[in-house]
Amino acid sequence: MSGAQGSPRPEPGQSLPPQALILTREDLRRYADASGDHNPIHLDDDVARQFGLEDGVIAHGMLVMGRMATYVQSTMGGSSPTSFRVRFRSPVRPGIPLVMTGHVVSVDAETVVVQVAVAARAGGAPAVTGTWTGRLGSSQRVE
Amino acid sequence: MTAQNFQWDPERVGERSRPILHEVSAEVVAAFRAAVDPASVADPSPSTLAVRLQTLDVPGLTLPPAGVIHASQEFLFPAGRALKVGERVRVVGWLDSVRQRARLAIVVVVNQMTAAPRDRGDLDDRPDDTVLLVETRTTVMVTVPDGVIP
Numbered sequence: 356m357s358g359a360q361g362s363p364r365p366e367p368g369q370s371l372p373p374q375a376l377i378l379t380r381e382d383l384r385r386y387a388d389a390s391g392d393h394n395p396i397h398l399d400d401d402v403a404r405q406f407g408l409e410d411g412v413i414a415h416g417m418l419v420m421g422r423m424a425t426y427v428q429s430t431m432g433g434s435s436p437t438s439f440r441v442r443f444r445s446p447v448r449p450g451i452p453l454v455m456t457g458h459v460v461s462v463d464a465e466t467v468v469v470q471v472a473v474a475a476r477a478g479g480a481p482a483v484t485g486t487w488t489g490r491l492g493s494s495q496r497v498e
Numbered sequence: 499m500t501a502q503n504f505q506w507d508p509e510r511v512g513e514r515s516r517p518i519l520h521e522v523s524a525e526v527v528a529a530f531r532a533a534v535d536p537a538s539v540a541d542p543s544p545s546t547l548a549v550r551l552q553t554l555d556v557p558g559l560t561l562p563p564a565g566v567i568h569a570s571q572e573f574l575f576p577a578g579r580a581l582k583v584g585e586r587v588r589v590v591g592w593l594d595s596v597r598q599r600a601r602l603a604i605v606v607v608v609n610q611m612t613a614a615p616r617d618r619g620d621l622d623d624r625p626d627d628t629v630l631l632v633e634t635r636t637t638v639m640v641t642v643p644d645g646v647i648p
Contacts, residue, residue: 382533389529416568421534435580440572490578 362432364495365467371430371457375476376422378414378449386418413446419483423471426455433492434467441485452476457487464497466490508596508603518589522581569604572635581631587613588628594635603640608633 387393392415395402400411420441428436447453457471468488472481581587591609598604612628 385529386533389526389533416571418533420571421530425535425537435578436573436575437578438572438574440570442570443568 362434362492362495364491364497365431365434365459365462365469367459367462369459371427371459371469371471374426374455376453376455376473377451378418378422378447378453380412380449382418383412383414383449386415386421390415390417392417408446410448413448416441416443416483419443419447419473420485423455423473423483423485424487427457427469427471427487428489430457431467431469431487431489433495434489435492436487436489437466438488439485441483443483444480445482447473447482453482460486462491467495508593508605511593511596514590514592520587520589522583522585522587524583527583566605567639568636569639570637574633574635575631576633577629577631579631581613585613587611587631598642601642603642605638605640607636607638609636610634 383397387397394415396406396408397403397412397415403412420439423441424436424439428434452475453473454476455471455473457469460468460470462468466488468486471485471487473483474481589609589611591607594606594608596603596605609632610630611632611634613631615627615629
């Protein structure tokens, strides 16, 4: 997790560049195969509806979380995660245009805290929110 | 990889599961990478990705039954180092708490992944001398069926 050398030190309040995201049914199937989580609410519309998901299948929470982690880490240079916490506030469905956003909450000598969210691109409350804490890369720390 | 879950028995809160031994395979890392970080597939070096991919679905982490609501998820990485392909890890999990609110049960499941310290060989060499690589805390909400007395 060494990451890029020479990445700039993050600043409190700094926004991460928004990133578009659309999860496809193929993404869900691929994640199910990788993780072993073949829960049919992620793969079968009929079963999903039986469990009250009227619009059919929903994405694995962990798949969304993984995409969020990738998003944060790709913008945080050499930082490596020490914790990542997310809340799944509403289901994420395949085929819906989403946007990931984030901002730096705090930075001290060695760590950075980033808040991140996934919401529909059309607007509305975030479906997933999270707090990512990382140890700054060697070039980002204050000695 | 996550298929080895333990039973969700509210009578067994705090009881640790049998340890699951797991070897970090290049194939699984590649599969997670394709799912979670597709843009990186062109990158030939998977090693730096291992901690954020492999541990996002820890073996032993519960596969909640269909119908439960995955409410929140936490990952802690206390060792501050990545997993390596080929490294062997041990995972233990337990139901940490079960709280009842009306017809909703809030269940918290914890899993811990340990490995041998980098400079001390494999898990089998000194099974009691390990480092905690990852701790996960999964919170789900389960609707209690009619007729079941909480």
